[in-house]
Amino acid sequence: MQAFRASILHLLDDPAKAAEGAVAFHEDGLLLVEDGRVIGCGAYAELAPWLGGAELEDLTGHLITPGFVDTHIHFPQVDVIAAHGKQLLDWLEQHTFPAEAAFADPKHAADTAAFFLDELLRNGTTTALVFGSVHKVSVDALFAEAYARDMRLIAGKSLMDRNAPDGLTDTVESSREDMQALIADWHGKGRLGYAVTPRFAISCSDAQLAMAGEILAEHPDVWMQTHLSENLHEIKETARLFPKAKDYLDVYDRFGLLRQRSVFAHCVHLKGDAFRRLAAKGGAVAFCPTSNLFLGSGLFPLEEACSHGVKVGIGTDVGAGTTFSILHTLGEAYKVGQLRGDALDPFQALYLATLGGARALDLDDKIGNLAPGKEADFLVLDLAATPLIARRLAGGKSLADKLFALTVLGDDRVVARTYLAGVERWRR
Ligand code: GUN
Ligand code: ZN
Known part of the structure; x- marks a missing residue:
């Protein structure tokens, strides 16, 4: 003992x-x-x-x-943290996609995975829900390092079969095979879990989103993570690409991606009805204040989300987020609340960073x-x-x-x- x-x-x-x-x-x-x-x-x-x-x-x-729970972070974006530029879509093209392309190399992936996990631990984060790059090897590398540390970690390879540069796209078939192999090799091994990870609606075809929904239906205990309603230009482009969807949330919902264990990052511009539907189906939101401020995305309506019963966790969203520290992120969450006229209570803040995050990930029977x-x-x-x-x-x-x-x-x-x-x- x-x-x-x-x-x-x-x-x-x-x-x-x-x-x-x-x-x-x-x-x-x-x-x-x-x-x-x-x-x-x-x-x-x-x-x-x-x-x-x-x-x-x-x-x-x-x-x-x-330990702190980080409900949204990108492992292949360690090296683009603090990159100057415009808002989300430009930032992705200018900084993020080129950096992620390097993760086709298993050695680079393994080196960065070790650095990334040590940085999480240095900052007191003991569980994270993590985006890998589009490359299967990036997620193999991350899981191998997390397994060696006996860390409770959930991750997935990004799905992106369109609107991304060459070398950074997959296909419906390649991504199905990669996911099946990653789930078989890692999901439930030690304290690891797999998350089906459509990057965001703009980067996924209808067919790829439908396939992601099929994988989730086959594996009810696997997680789902994506981005939702982060930036006004992104929202407009999503509406153009998915004219039949009722709204941005519906794009994911129609393909079976909204359920228990689904975590949506940002949700800055979501309104009451969407929060209600999200809560009713058991989905959760990752509130990423440093990222939302850094990219000028907006001020997440935390009180409104909570008033509709939505589960909320805290996300650093490195590399659009500017710190690995959940403590520092809570300080920024408070400032976002101030700008909205809602002062975040300190115990509520600690809840979001621990038990609230565990509930958002459906892990509160194990951690939090x-x-x-x-x-x-x-x-x-x-x-x-x-x-x-x-x-x-x-x-x-x-x-x-x-x-x-x-x-x-x-x-x-x-x-x-x-x-x-x-x-x-x-x-x-
Ligand atoms: N939307 C799609 N991809 C990304 C990403 O890498 N970071 C953020 N903040 N939003 C995204
Ligand atoms: Zn993100």
Whole structure:
């Protein structure tokens, strides 16, 4: 058994829905882990009798939280982060497609996969839903590295059989074969899962979207990820390409791509009716504030989405997103809320980054908090990581105030250690 003494903060439910009991905080807490799972989490004074002869790691002064869940990120875009230019469609053509073309090379894919996963762990992200490039080898490389780290990770190869440069397109048949092989080789292996990944409607023919729907029907426990309603030019072009669809969401829905375990990135310009349909069919949204600001896409209506019962998680969306840090992303989510007139509550923010993200991925029976039985993916946060953070938190008025300051000021520097299934995988 492993035992860690520190302050512990996690969410047992959505604080917006469960007025009481959603937030669990133990100022002097104890976390007990065995065989990669949490077996106890609570006040030190209550759990100490269970310690027996177990060795205790005293991390007093630190804060233990669940690992962060990134519900939308692109692994082949590490090298285009912070690329100057126009909005989405130009950014894709100028920067992103050329960078992704390099992932036909297995060596480049493997090297970048290792860097990418280490960067996630350095930032405290223990689970991510990840876009690969169009090349099957990119996803093989990513899964191999995630498997070696025993990480709970979901990924898929991008489907794109039109409106992309040569060397970066597939076909209905090649992508069907690639997906079948990737699902057979990786889905359910260790803690890995496969996501059918139509890049976005513009890059997929009707036939390819229909094939994606067939694969999902054959594999009900596989995930689906795509982009939806991110940018006004993209929305207009999608309407032109799919004249029969009622709206952008309907393009995906008609092909069977809207269901439980479907995650739609952005949804910046979605309205009430679409949010209702999305929620009714069990789909989820990845809110990507740094990307939406960086590409000038717009301000995601978080409150409206939640009011319709849509499951929402946080996404960094690297490389249109500008940070791997979920903490920093929460700070930006708050600023987006300010511009909309809705101040994001700090506990709600932590929920989105942990249990909310786990629910968006339909993984909340396994991860998202530190309840006994969950996989022991957790972080040790250094509340004195910088002189400014130490000073601000020391003067903090309440738990909510300290947590809020941590999301506004914190980033990778705060993450002292990252554990995956009870094994330390990063130490600063
Ligand atoms: N829409 C289609 N592809 C992409 C992508 O790579 N990034 C973002 N932000 N939006 C997209
Ligand atoms: Zn994206």
